[in-house]
Amino acid sequence: MARILVMMSGGVDSSVAAGLLLEQGHEVTGVTLRLADAPADSGRVGGCCSLQDVEDARCVAHFLGIPHYSLNEKDLFTRTVLANFAEEYHRGRTPNPCYRCNQWVKFDHVLHWAETLGFEKVATGHYASLQEQNGSIYLKRGADRNKDQTYFLASIRKEVLSRLVFPLGHLTKPEVRQIAERMGLATADKGESQELCFAHDLDYRKALGEGAPGDLVNIEGEKVGQHHGIEGYTIGQRKGIGLSGGPFYVVQMDSGMNQVVIGPEECLYANEVEAGELNRFREIREGEVLSAFPRYRHPGSPARIESVGEESLRLRFLTPERALTPGQVMALYEGDVLVAGSIIGKVRMTEDSKSV
Structure with missing residues (x-):
């Protein structure tokens, strides 16, 4: 049996992960990260940052009879994840902060902290699995395809996979809730968060501050209106453009010219991606x-x-894709096995596919 540190968010998934490992006979300790300020009375459910979430995790740990730590990582989160989030939006790109948090905080800093304290493994409540193949360990999609989270884990370094445990990889969400009820966990019927952990009122724009106004232009480069900051737009957006006629979609953003380019839906399709x-x-x-x-x-x-x-x-898609968005994660799989993660950069429609 192993000494395992379980990252507990205060939700049902990580609560069950801790309970299952305990039932398997492991020496389990819980840890909850404070990443951003969220008031206890904000009305949020199932997140990872509010005082209530920390208290929920602490209560579950106490119920299970395991030690529990709370780590204040707000400074690290602000310097890395939040800084990248703001920088990307100001560049006219659409970032994925959960991917970055896994990259810089959860599976880097916490792993180092766990190793320092003598933990052999770190576990989470992610819906993902590990698979050994030809002497190497790979991430594999979880059994619950509606909840599979390997996409967000594609930033994890390959060399740390041997130190990770994903107890929920073979389970579906309904099965996890049933296990939580069997265990008598208070989080069994806790709802799931549908928001960014640092944007408590669901409006990420407030986390970015005021943007600089600029021109809305069509695909010919002609000015057709004004925007209030490129941070408020993303590729494929239709609502909130503020123009009559159409329908019009955001098809490109030029941060250098501070322009948002709009066009018909067919302009959203591309088949070639450069990813970094x-x-x-x-x-x-x-x-x-x-x-x-x-x-x-x-x-x-x-x-x-x-x-x-x-x-x-x-890479080139065999069939053109709609709304490929710079800044978003591009995860690559061979079957169910994760091959690579990357960040979408330039996208274009090649000449030989424009008739598709």
């Missing part, structure tokens, strides 16, 4: 076809690897 910050779990070969997920809960689309560099790649 490549985090690979195995060698990627030019010419191979992988299943690409350009956003969470995407069904996955076949894409051919055109070129691979040390930290970037270029």
